[in-house]
Amino acid sequence: MGSEVVEKSGGKASFDVGAAAELVEGLRGAFAAGRTRSYHWRQSQLQGLLKMTEEHEQEIADSLRADLSKPEFESFVYEAAMLKNSCRLALKELKRWMVPEKAKTSVTTFPSSAEILSEPLGVVLIISAWNYPYYLSLDPVVGAIAAGNAVVLKPSEVAPATSSLLAKLVGEYLDATCIRVVEGAVPETSALLEQKWDKIFYTGNGRVGRIIMAAAAKHLTPVVLELGGKSPAVVDSDTDLKVSCRRIIVGKWGCNNGQACVSPDYIITTKDYAPKLVDAFKHELEKFYGKNPLGSKDLSRIVNSNHFSRLSKLLDDDKVSGKVVHGGQRDESELRIEPTILLDVPRDSLIMEEEIFGPLLPILTVTKIEESFDIINSGTKPLAAYLFTNDKKLKEKFVTCVMAGGMVVNDTTVHLAVPTVPFGGVGESGMGAYHGKFSFDAFSHKKAVVYRSFMGDAALRYPPYTSLKLRLMRALITGRLFTILGAIFGLSSD
Incomplete structure (x- = not known):
């Protein structure tokens, strides 16, 4: 053909x-x-x-x-x-x-x-x-x-x-x-x-x-x-730390090395839990990509030099100087950037003002995990939002209060593989779904199609209009006439 x-x-x-x-x-x-x-x-x-x-x-x-x-x-x-x-x-x-x-x-x-x-x-x-x-x-x-x-x-x-x-x-x-x-x-x-x-x-x-x-x-x-947009991942302390890290890693770096619209763009967790989370990330990342991730065959490269320069600019911003707690190495000749984690980056830094679309993962910290809701909702509506927790009430609040194109609880990106739910954004993250x-x-x-027969052609709808026709039409529209007809003819109101 x-x-x-x-x-x-x-x-x-x-x-x-x-x-x-x-x-x-x-x-x-x-x-x-x-x-x-x-x-x-x-x-x-x-x-x-x-x-x-x-x-x-x-x-x-x-x-x-x-x-x-x-x-x-x-x-x-x-x-x-x-x-x-x-x-x-x-x-x-x-x-x-x-x-x-x-x-x-x-x-x-x-x-x-x-x-x-x-x-x-x-x-x-x-x-x-x-x-x-x-x-x-x-x-x-x-x-x-x-x-x-x-x-x-x-x-x-x-x-x-x-x-x-x-x-x-x-x-x-x-x-x-x-x-x-x-x-x-x-x-x-x-x-x-x-x-x-x-x-x-x-x-x-x-x-x-x-x-x-x-x-x-x-x-x-x-x-x-x-x-796209800045899709957040909220990590509660009441979670399975190892599984949460592995699922965030595969959603971030295992999806085209962060070059995916549904990749976690940043993490929000509590100040007390952040050190444990960072340590777990370091451990799992080394298991997945080795001590030299720039040479890993399991990581995609950055697509071209323009995007490499854009990502380098985010890393070189003065406002995030000293915030890298893991990674940060780059190879411009090979267009490779290793998985990089930044802790406590300012919310007005470049890396938090635009979609990252690459292997950089900032972590924001809050005193109470519920503060993450306001942080997410203060920005544009993301394409996806992720929550990791065992707390049932927190799950319910997150689903109810956070606005996003789609959500996953205790995993990342897997909603793409569920064809019975729509995939799409809202607001700045898109319109329509598929x-x-x-x-x-x-x-x-x-296309709406209504079929009628030639039966039941009531004079009520035709001129000349009379006060009686108007009263009957009022009764019809308000349902009172149908109640009367139903009683007479046994019609259902459904």
Whole structure:
């Protein structure tokens, strides 16, 4: 089913606004012809994605190694396996998702029936991120295909090896009349954003998210923004210290060496408990990554020199001088920074003012653990918030009082692997959600359909209006008339 792939600027063909318009016009033609709407088409494309991932798992790992020096374990667990799980779930549930949902009607439309039909939006644009460039590119595509849309995928140019692989494989395994890949950087993305889309799905940072929204506003295009933020981890003294540290470590440094939107960005704990926590981190980090973590094959490198310089600037800030209690070593030639812990950093330091997105982990201390709630809520709403405690009341307060896109108690990041709950941000950390059925819904319009027969055509609703009709209508709307009718005819008020 594969054919042509749109190539990036500087390749065999340039991609400008004219090319983008031609691309979208072709996809709209295929969508208008109904090509994407059938269950069979959706099923075949999802099967194609699954087969593509299964047959090219090593190539995927190789491209991720080239782009990020990502360990093969992480490539499999967090990218290939998660994408395959998304495909399998969609294939299993697709028929059920496509069935119209029955809805109740009211006495005002009696006799009638109603349903909610999940209708594809049309032609959608998906702009992906570089940190999980395979999974974050294709997981939204799973939802878009399942919902019956035509799709343009724009992978991140910051992960060029994976972008190139996606362009090649998607062209080979999927229907190129309805699903296309556009490679490139800012010029190509800008050309795409000039077009009218039926939805734009963007994964990345808030700065670009604002650009996406501004472009979408020109055409009143709805958007899903999967952004980031400073996701906190609150560690209570009433916890399993070893397990808590190990789970924070894998969520921070075991997820792309901190280059993940849901990685713990900073920790809050009590002054009394902080020394024990730091010691436990040091012990577990050495067990995981050895005495020379800069040489560990189990840690990803920083993606490029720009991000390396940005992270170095956070470490070199005068306000955090002397706050490093573990790590801090850097190798600019290899773009590597070892796991680094900083204790009692000022809240007005650079490292606390922006999302870190790297292997640096500040620890803030408080007198009482409940003080962490106000600290978290005083900033923008994070994408994720984590709590480690055995205290039942503290768990309840945390879930009730702390505002965040999602939460995990006594672990980090694992909510991404639960397809029955939505994944998404709130406020500065994003809008909209996906995963599982929520991905299908994100790319669907919920169309209300009400069915009536020609029976029961009451004169009450038609002119000429009389005082009697008004009294009857008042009784109908307030429910008194329905109570009377129910008593006469045995109708239920449900």
